[in-house]
Amino acid sequence: MKRNCFFYRKKKYSIGQNGVVTRKSHSNIALIKYWGKHKNKIQIPLNSSISYSLGGVYTVTRLIYYLREKKKRNLSIKVFLSGKEKTSFIPKILEFFHRISFYCSYLRDFNFIIKTYNTFPHSSGIASSASSMSALALCIMEIEKKLVSSLKEDFFLKKASFLARLGSGSACRSIYPGLVVWGCHQSIKGSNDLYAIPYPYKVHSIFTKMVNTILIIDEEPKKILSSKGHQLMNNHPYARERLKCANKNMDRLISILKIGDFQEFGELIEHEALTLHAMIMTSRPYFLWMKPNTLNVLYTVWDFRIQSKKNIYFTLDAGANVHLLYPIQEKKIILKWIYSDLFSYCKKIIESFCY
Missing domain, CATH: 3.30.70.890 (GHMP kinase, C-terminal domain)
Structure with missing residues (x-):
């Protein structure tokens, strides 16, 4: 995987304590759909997309992190959806953590318990992966925020969108409210394949x-x-x-x-x-x-x-x-x-x- 170094920090993170962070993220509905990804790239869309974020349709994720013993190399993750343990979710989340570890090296110091719930049915076609992965990405950025006091809000959101994309493509659009664009399009300034941006142009009041x-x-x-x-x-x-x-x-x-x-x-x-x-x-x-x-x-x-x-x-x-x-x-x-x-x-x- 060709790595984007804009979101990488050379500093080796080390946190001396356990913690808990909680974030909410809304689902979104695409107006212009992206369908298909570049074959030899990770989560890069074949075409740009634009979506509305949806009020009242969201995922709340509570991420509990605790220091891992140095002797144990294997990352431990437990996942609970609406109070029920979901071992079937673990492989996808492990893959996600592996993908983002280059950009979030501090994750290697911890084991995790993820407690999450949706206000809508899971995996039924209402972008549950978008809201769940974006909520998890926001939680991870909350950990980073504790480490870097100078972290700017704009960078926080861009990196959260970037990380969310590596878990679920459409998740990068759920970081922002309103109309959100993901994928490079020549007519939309600032649009790119790595993270989503708020729609930058005038929108009629209707x-x-x-x-x-x-x-x-x-x-x-x-x-x-x-x-x-x-x-x-x-x-x-x-x-x-x-x-x-x-x-x-x-x-x-x-x-x-x-x-x-x-x-x-x-x-x-x-x-x-x-x-x-x-x-x-x-x-x-x-x-x-x-x-x-x-x-x-x-x-x-x-x-x-x-x-x-x-x-x-x-x-x-x-x-x-x-x-x-x-x-x-x-x-x-x-x-x-x-x-x-x-x-x-x-x-x-x-x-x-x-x-």
Whole structure:
């Protein structure tokens, strides 16, 4: 792995005491999706992406660290999700700690207990890895902050995003609130592949107060994880055209966010969502994340939008569940309709907002 030395400090850290840090991190929903990673690089996206951070949909992580005996070389980690020990999570976290050890050498001095919980179903397609890995990265940076009193907030957040990316690509976007960009795009100043940045340009007021209602169609963990789906882009027959489309859509979105055209915004995010799932359905091996009730919701939303002329649009992440986005000015009528006409298709409805 080619290492980025901007986040590396030569000083050998040594902490003389045990400690506990706690951080919260929100999930996010991508408007322009990244799908696929460079084959010979770690967590580098094939295309840039932009997302909203989601209020009320988050992970809280408590990281307990205690000094390790020098004689014992193997790192010890215990993980608890909502009070239940999860040994199945340990390999991924060990891999994450191994990846970031060059940038956080102090981690080698400790063993860890991770206690975490989500306000939403885990591994069901609501970016649980994004919020969980970003929360863990923020905890790690809290440890570093205790070591380096001169640590600046800007550096703290950039490095947290950089570390989170090495655990889960979309996690780097969960470090910041609002609209967040990850991946180098020629039209977005400061964008890069190593960490996310807050969207740097003017945003029309209609996009600053957005409602996000999440319809939980399926609470079960996905049978095919997103990481597997990303791998299938390496030999995908339509990968090149998808990347061209994503870059053009990003340019379109920059213009839309500035002028405030909600219809154009909605049609673009729906196109992006369906393109993502089209890539999944045409990969080899091919598979489906949508469930029958996912399609029922999409058709019902389309019909309601035509009949009511309301600004309600959907997007999908890598799963069966549906995110409905609409302006806060239309919340009362639309939310009432969601509960009356869509509730029968769902296991649960989560009321969220873009913040």
